[in-house]
Amino acid sequence: QVRPVESGGGLVPPGGSLRLTCTASESIENMFFMGWYRRTPTQRRELVARITSDGTKYGDSVEGRFALSRDNNKNTLNLEMNNLQPEDTGVYLCYMEGRDRLGYFGQGTQVTVSS
DSSP, X not given: OOOOEEEOXXXXXXXXXXXXXXXXXXXXTTOSEEEXXXXXXXXXXXXXXXXXXXXXXXXXXXXXXXXXXXXXXXXXXXXXXXXXXXXXXXXXXXXXXOTTOOEEXXXXXXXXXXX
């Protein structure tokens, strides 16, 4: 059972940057699906970015500003966020799904974009 743990959230002004890290409790090398979701202040959950064997896909609102990467040696999934805007505010949740198609969310990390 993979247990994702997120880190790296915080408070930044508009236009700022943050890097989120999701650390898995086991090897991510053969994960079927890994991604970041966010829960907005209105409790809507939306896909931010995900990676599968087909490649990487981003949500429309973050395309060109966010970058997803993985480090198989460290078992981490990283999200580099640039030019952050107030609408990016939310709880960012890491999701990992193994080849057995069992998936797990982490507890989340808060990102607040405000001046």
